[in-house]
Amino acid sequence: MTQLAMRLGHWIDTFWQAIGLDFHGFSMRHPKLALELGVWCLAIGQTVGYACLYYIFAALLLTWDSALGWDKGLLTFAFMLAILTGAAMSPLAGRLVDHGRSRWLLSGGMWFGALALLALGFAQSYPVFLICWLVLGVAQGASLYEPCFAFLTRTTGENATRNITKVTLVAGFASTLAFPAGAFLANAYGWQVATWAFAAAAGLIGAPLLFAGATMIECCPQDTHTPEAKARNRDAVRTALRRPEFWLIFAAFPLIGLTEGLILTHIIPILTASGLSLAQAVFAAALFGPMQVVGRLAMMALAGRVSALGMATLSFVGILGAVLLLMVVEDIPQAAYAFALLFGASYGLISILKPVVTAEVLGRTGFGAIAGLMAVPFLISLAVSPQIGSWLERIGGYDLALYDSAATACLAMLALFALTVLLRLKR
Known part of the structure; x- marks a missing residue:
């Protein structure tokens, strides 16, 4: 499984380089600029992520309540389970951050969430709706604040407080984006189209920004998946x-x-x-x-x-x-x-x-x-x-x-x- 994940990650790196976006090379040539740009990429990526994976629930709750006919308690139960699933995902996400895999974790989690949103748009039964939100919980645990802040704390040291604050200053506007966008799209085109639009934003905007930001901040992470590194982390x-x-x-x-x-x-x-x-x-x-x-x-x-x-x-x-x-x-x-x-x-x-x-x-x-x-x-x-x-x-x-x-x-x-x-x- 580890080898498969490594191979998939290297394919992702190769893809970006193939289309001319060599974030590693840019970071090597301009380390200070890459660090600054990386933080802002994470900030915008987190804004899109919270709007699409988290605030979409509140933005579309009344629409789902009237369109799907399920009890509002059942709808909020699905959201609560998503948060609990994200909590269960946190220890694994933390270990991946320690192993220098943050760029794959953050972007992969966002793409995973985009796929869940895509499936959510087809949900016509409560079990499917619930499963989609469980998957969204995994995506939240892999790509939102907790792993992002752990990554910034581990990689930027004494500047972590300032960098995390920059991210939150921008990401605080996530609800400002999600609520009007959700209301407009749901009223104009229906909740399915609104959900698919959020999926597109997560997959095509949020995930690439998180990948670029994490790569530029930690352009050449030391391979901490060695037995010695894992032993140090376990001891800590x-x-x-x-x-x-x-x-x-x-x-x-x-x-x-x-x-x-x-x-x-x-x-x-x-x-x-x-x-x-x-x-x-x-x-x-x-x-x-x-x-x-x-x-x-x-x-x-x-x-x-x-x-x-x-x-x-x-x-x-x-x-x-x-x-x-x-x-x-x-x-x-x-x-x-x-x-x-x-x-x-x-x-x-x-x-x-x-x-x-x-x-x-x-x-x-x-x-x-x-x-x-x-x-x-x-x-x-x-x-x-x-x-x-x-x-x-x-x-x-x-x-x-x-x-x-x-x-x-x-x-x-x-x-x-x-x-x-x-x-x-x-x-």
């Missing part, structure tokens, strides 16, 4: 698993992910239940996007002066503070906008800081495998948090959901505080 993973720092990070980010996912999914009904009109709730939620950009730009400005762990602590405090503000919206409606500003600026940093904190604390040897293990509970928390929110709302209303979110954020902060103390004691 085993050492990490024996360290309490690993388990504190392993707990902290999924816990904050539970809070983040619950709030993001239920924010409109939470705000309307607190007395805001639908228009006011939508306006407050719309502030998340711009504030993510503000938070990420602030992090770039602070890079080098505040550690990644310090910035993670600030973002955790910000999310907890935002949830506390949300609790008083019923009495102070203006608190909704303060909540949106603080929450947007804080939660936009989590996906950036998770791999960087992991690398700073545990090192970069075997980082892909370590990051893959870290991704599993984090993605699971994001997948199940909407259902947890609905369950808590049925039991005790959104007040109970908010109390639970605040308690979970406190536990996440406690884990991060314990990590900080432990690291200082070891100095």
Whole structure:
């Protein structure tokens, strides 16, 4: 299987060279320019990837609900399983990153997703729909943020935070592309054509950009599939698993992910239940996007002066503070906008800081495998948090959901505080 994958990868490299796109050669001749261009290629590729493989679900959900006649719970169940499948894919993806196969992993995952979208356009039964989303989950786990950020952290070292931030600044516009494009195509030509258009964008734009970006950043990766390299990576993973720092990070980010996912999914009904009109709730939620950009730009400005762990602590405090503000919206409606500003600026940093904190604390040897293990509970928390929110709302209303979110954020902060103390004691 390994030899077949290697041969297929070399065929992919040869194909690009045959049509005159020699990314390896360009990187050898212009290494600095290739690194810069590579990051922007990854940024645009991730934008297309998230629009096509992730946000397409929300963009077409109402259309599928009316056109296919299936219960909305069944539709969202398929999407939840896709995220869980992506989580299960993460450890394997991490090992491929360690082996220097990122250009094949990222682009291959995107092409795999394009094929799944192509098949999704023909789905007329729920089992076929479900299978297509399971395949899309594999594609997400192979080509979106988790493996991309693990790759950038492993290859660009101290510049990883800046490079990951660049990617997220651009990819933040994925929903801006997906929602209007999905609505227009579905209304004008039907949901099947819309799905096939997303498939074409993923396969013809997203995948080549990810391949080009990864190749230019790691133009001549050392073959880390040798027995010695694999042994080093295995030893690094085993050492990490024996360290309490690993388990504190392993707990902290999924816990904050539970809070983040619950709030993001239920924010409109939470705000309307607190007395805001639908228009006011939508306006407050719309502030998340711009504030993510503000938070990420602030992090770039602070890079080098505040550690990644310090910035993670600030973002955790910000999310907890935002949830506390949300609790008083019923009495102070203006608190909704303060909540949106603080929450947007804080939660936009989590996906950036998770791999960087992991690398700073545990090192970069075997980082892909370590990051893959870290991704599993984090993605699971994001997948199940909407259902947890609905369950808590049925039991005790959104007040109970908010109390639970605040308690979970406190536990996440406690884990991060314990990590900080432990690291200082070891100095």
